[in-house]
Amino acid sequence: KRRIGVMTSGGDAPGMNGAVRAVVRMSIASGCEAYAIYEGYDGLVNGGDMIREMGWEDVRGFLSEGGTLIGTARCMAFMERPGRLKAAKNMIIKGIDALVICGGDGSLTGADKFRAEWPGLLKELVETGELTQEQIQPYQTLNIVGLVGSIDNDLSMTDATIGCYSSLARICEAVDSVDTTASSHQRAFVIEVMGRHCGWLALMAGVSTGADFVFLPESPPSENWEAEMCALVKEHRSKGKRKTIVIVAEGAHDQGLNKITPQHVKNLLSDKAHLDTRITTLGHVQRGGTPVAYDRMLATLQGTEAVKAVLEATPDTPSPVICVIENKIVRRPLLEAVAQTKEVANAIHAKDFARAMSLRDAE
Numbered sequence: 001k002r003r004i005g006v007m008t009s010g011g012d013a014p015g016m017n018g019a020v021r022a023v024v025r026m027s028i029a030s031g032c033e034a035y036a037i038y039e040g041y042d043g044l045v046n047g048g049d050m051i052r053e054m055g056w057e058d059v060r061g062f063l064s065e066g067g068t069l070i071g072t073a074r075c076m077a078f079m080e081r082p083g084r085l086k087a088a089k090n091m092i093i094k095g096i097d098a099l100v101i102c103g104g105d106g107s108l109t110g111a112d113k114f115r116a117e118w119p120g121l122l123k124e125l126v127e128t129g130e131l132t133q134e135q136i137q138p139y140q141t142l143n144i145v146g147l148v149g150s151i152d153n154d155l156s157m158t159d160a161t162i163g164c165y166s167s168l169a170r171i172c173e174a175v176d177s178v179d180t181t182a183s184s185h186q187r188a189f190v191i192e193v194m195g196r197h198c199g200w201l202a203l204m205a206g207v208s209t210g211a212d213f214v215f216l217p218e219s220p221p222s223e224n225w226e227a228e229m230c231a232l233v234k235e236h237r238s239k240g241k242r243k244t245i246v247i248v249a250e251g252a253h254d255q256g257l258n259k260i261t262p263q264h265v266k267n268l269l270s271d272k273a274h275l276d277t278r279i280t281t282l283g284h285v286q287r288g289g290t291p292v293a294y295d296r297m298l299a300t301l302q303g304t305e306a307v308k309a310v311l312e313a314t315p316d317t318p319s320p321v322i323c324v325i326e327n328k329i330v331r332r333p334l335l336e337a338v339a340q341t342k343e344v345a346n347a348i349h350a351k352d353f354a355r356a357m358s359l360r361d362a363e
């Protein structure tokens with residue numbers, strides 16, 4: 001019987017539990033055993049009861065739960081080879097040679113590196129007497145499959161990451177609430193949303209709530225943005241609008257890559273547009289809470305596809321990441337998806353914003 005491990009890694013995202021449930025149940029339904037690795041890569045490095053077999057009932061109720069019930073961590077030990085040696089040993093002891101990881105691009109890159117090193121790690125474990133040749137014999141290749149769990153929707157080659165629509169829904173609810181009090185007092189609000197290097201949450205929140213102005217990392221405003229923003233909100237007010245909403249992505253900056261802070265935007269709206277202005281930082285409210293239906297569905301469809309990918313893998317198949325493109329669940333080469341994602345960040349860094357936007361569009 002094949003033993004398939006599943007873990008969640010990096011920042012949590014609503015829908016991750018649905019992915020774990022789907023991997024566990026699809027593994028069992030396919031005649032395999034399923035193991036949950038608790039606390040992300042920490043669980044792999046520490047082994048023992050942090051790697052537990054999961055039965056069908058163990059994931060009951062997971063679908064509607066927010067966060068990740070098997071825990072997550074940003075693990076430093078796994079970044080170093082001794083940590084990965086321990087992880088490989090723990091996997092062999094448990095008889096696991098396939099891992100489905102639900103996380104962001106960093107977590108998925110780490111997993112593929114682990115796969116590339118796998119034969120060397122096993123060899124070293126035998127040479128140092130940690131394991132015997134007989135123990136490693138059945139586990140010559142490691143299968144890695146990625147599921148993208150991130151509220152930021154920041155991975156290339158997929159239209160949506162598990163969690164992004166839950167986060168967007170949470171942001172919209174919050175902005176709707178702010179709207180009512182803003183209108184009552186005729187105030188302006190600067191709302192900061194998450195999305196490290198990716199403006200998807202900010203842009204879609206702006207579209208969904210009819211915000212007056214949005215600041216994104218990929219598409220900084222014109223050089224004259226301060227005056228333009230003030231002129232625009234004044235124009236909206238002159239047409240009878242009683243509130244002003246400006247959404248700032250946490251990674252927003254101007255064309256010179258100087259950070260655009262909510263405080264700076266607030267000062268402009270107060271001093272230049274003469275509006276009574278408040279700042280609302282939504283923070284981790286955007287990341288917590290129950291997944292919306294779309295994320296439950298995406299996690300379930302992608303989790304089952306991940307198990308199929310494990311079972312169909314040959315030693316030459318590159319590690320896949322499970323994506324959704326135009327409503328179809330598809331597999332893409334994990335490293336290519338990560339490389340394209342990094343290209344967006346590089347284009348922003350090089351101030352080539354047209355390229356950053358075109359790379360995002362190409363998704």
Ligand code: F6P
Pocket residue numbers: 011104150151152194195196250287
């Ligand atoms: O990666 C998701 C994300 O929510 C980012 O948008 C944000 O910058 C980051 O996580 C914050 O993560 P943490 O508080 O866990 O360091």
